[in-house]
Amino acid sequence: MTTQRPSSNPARRSEASRRAILTAAFELVGEVGYAKLSIEGIAARAGVGKQTIYRWWPSKGTVLLDAFLMLSGGQDGEAALPDTGDLEADLKTVLRATVAELNDPRYDEPMRALATEIAHDPELAAAYSERLDGPMRELKKERLRAAQRAGQLALDLDLDVAVEMVWGPLLNRWLQRGGPLTPGYADSVVETALNGLRPRG
Amino acid sequence: MTTQRPSSNPARRSEASRRAILTAAFELVGEVGYAKLSIEGIAARAGVGKQTIYRWWPSKGTVLLDAFLMLSGGQDGEAALPDTGDLEADLKTVLRATVAELNDPRYDEPMRALATEIAHDPELAAAYSERLDGPMRELKKERLRAAQRAGQLALDLDLDVAVEMVWGPLLNRWLQRGGPLTPGYADSVVETALNGLRPRG
Amino acid sequence: MTTQRPSSNPARRSEASRRAILTAAFELVGEVGYAKLSIEGIAARAGVGKQTIYRWWPSKGTVLLDAFLMLSGGQDGEAALPDTGDLEADLKTVLRATVAELNDPRYDEPMRALATEIAHDPELAAAYSERLDGPMRELKKERLRAAQRAGQLALDLDLDVAVEMVWGPLLNRWLQRGGPLTPGYADSVVETALNGLRPRG
Amino acid sequence: MTTQRPSSNPARRSEASRRAILTAAFELVGEVGYAKLSIEGIAARAGVGKQTIYRWWPSKGTVLLDAFLMLSGGQDGEAALPDTGDLEADLKTVLRATVAELNDPRYDEPMRALATEIAHDPELAAAYSERLDGPMRELKKERLRAAQRAGQLALDLDLDVAVEMVWGPLLNRWLQRGGPLTPGYADSVVETALNGLRPRG
DNA sequence: GTATAAACGAGACGGTACGTCGCGTCTTTAA
DNA sequence: TTAAAGACGCGACGTACCGTCTCGTTTATAC
Known part of the structure; x- marks a missing residue:
């Protein structure tokens, strides 16, 4: 430091x-x-x-x-999101794990505390972005990049937007208590994000 | 009361x-x-x-x-989201307006204050949900329902998930300061939410 | 009124x-x-x-x-101090009764309250003097006057001073908690006030 | 401490x-x-x-x-009451000084405040007794003891009662606003306390 | 008898002070 | 020099009462 x-x-x-x-x-x-x-x-x-x-x-x-x-210092650096080749399944696995963690009372309050401090403190937000969220986001983007290579994702995607499309709804519902956080909700988000709201052909 | x-x-x-x-x-x-x-x-x-x-x-x-x-008491009740028949354009209009409001210093701090209080107080969250967010969400769902009727949205959509898919990423980026809030970002979110991450036809 | x-x-x-x-x-x-x-x-x-x-x-x-x-309204007006002809005994009787009352928890606190309010409020003091203490003092002086007539008290006494000489030490000890209030103390005060501090022939 | x-x-x-x-x-x-x-x-x-x-x-x-x-910390310890050999004159000197102090607006209110706090707080009364009134009272008793040795006071006097006989009437009149505090009143109290209420042969 | 005006219970109001908690700074003592 | 300990000036907390001020509701003459 x-x-x-x-x-x-x-x-x-x-x-x-x-x-x-x-x-x-x-x-x-x-x-x-x-x-x-x-x-x-x-x-x-x-x-x-x-x-x-x-x-x-x-x-x-x-x-x-x-x-x-x-x-989170232990597994730092070498961690990566699962890649079975099935993007939808992998994302559901990860989001279900996130749901479980956010529902765990040991983590819920501390995470809310950090999130709300960030909401009011730009400097802290920058530090958070650099040291915790940034590395995490890089892992997520890496997984999405692999999916792009495999032809499972559009090539012209803004990956930052894509990441937020998957995690944003979940985190927003959690922090604002907009509804119950269930594994089924995680699945819904993944499916909807991948397929979009429009009807598919 | x-x-x-x-x-x-x-x-x-x-x-x-x-x-x-x-x-x-x-x-x-x-x-x-x-x-x-x-x-x-x-x-x-x-x-x-x-x-x-x-x-x-x-x-x-x-x-x-x-x-x-x-x-927000004045226009309460009869307000509705714009409906020109073009869902994508309408959503971009609304999200760009939201972006403008969130960037307005007169509203930014007060909204953060309310949002973070809600994050720490379930009772307040319930009141917020019932009296502010609920009615707002109903308007949003109503617009999406109209789009469903017009064949512009999948019929099996969970409209709550759909609403969060459009507004969640934006609100999350705003509150967590995950990146700049620009009109272009609003457009990206709308497009990506409608089309999904997967490549289309 | x-x-x-x-x-x-x-x-x-x-x-x-x-x-x-x-x-x-x-x-x-x-x-x-x-x-x-x-x-x-x-x-x-x-x-x-x-x-x-x-x-x-x-x-x-x-x-x-x-x-x-x-x-104290009931016995008002016709009350008088005892007069058996023996001034010393009568004063001891009265002062012992006063001691008993001041030691009674039902009266101690209220009387302290009134006394300290009087100490800080001249108007209240005047009202007290006129309506409670004055009539009381008149009774005391009346008894002393009778003793004067009987040759038991000096004729040139200032009766106000005399009254204070008997009751002042007791009330002062009570209010300032300067020592225990006992019947024996009441007797001592009466004897000393009557005889004076100087040795008697 | x-x-x-x-x-x-x-x-x-x-x-x-x-x-x-x-x-x-x-x-x-x-x-x-x-x-x-x-x-x-x-x-x-x-x-x-x-x-x-x-x-x-x-x-x-x-x-x-x-x-x-x-x-009162300055002159603490070595102070003593005047002793010219004439007890009556000395007591009048002291009581006149006390009268002057009690009539001084700089001291009147503070002293009333302390006195009434003491009246309602036994612990404070104990502290007052130990640290302020006690030493003062010792000086007074010392002067009276000297008078006893000089044959000016009865030998069987309870000196605590004697002290209260001199100062009690004055303090009671002051605190209860029972009458004007004048030098003449101080003299009267001293004379009456020394001679007693009874006629002297 | 009725009206009418007061006194009444109730309690909301703008305030002041209470005694407590925590802030961020500073000083002292010990390792 | 850092650290534990904790006193300090300060500001806000949430509460208790202050004395004033409406509110309806008795109540008790004066019409």
């Missing part, structure tokens, strides 16, 4: 405190909810002075983002 | 205070941002005691929702 | 409400203490609108004063 | 804030009166957060008590 505030020397940073803070933040937001998540609470739970948080993170949102990065 | 909290008598409610509060809330969230929006600030701006807010609204989010309802 | 605010017609005044308010005030101050005594609480306990209190009393203190007047 | 609430570390306490709070409290009670004295007002005048007051003082009364202690 070379762009961190230069006044502090990251070399001296306590790794134990960092992990304790991120773990505490993730757990707390799940337990007490986003509205009652406080820096003081995180510091107390982590057994850390408040200053240690303020020294290394500029906002509550960045702590949350780092917490998510730590959790 | 017979389900009003019984401890207060709505008959005695001051309509002037109600309007002042909703106006102040909407203006303030636009001026100082959601993070700095406070009940205290709303009360001060509206020239009203705090208790008058707490007496009639259970949360900041419900105040915001009512503020939106008041603003 | 002919000096009552002329804008209201006392003739129409509800005697039932008046009694309910005074009773509620006296009871409440005993139950919840002076600090938590509120007009709202009195009104609620009395089953009365707040305005009915504000209409007839200018302050909490005057309500308390009237409550005391109502309670 | 080892009995300080253990949750706060007195070592870290800001002496500047402490003095500012006590000064502000004393000044404010004199300016706006006891009824309008508020913690919020004290904090604002002192340039201090409310929490800093709540952290170190349990009640408004204890703040006032400490304010008095700070003011």
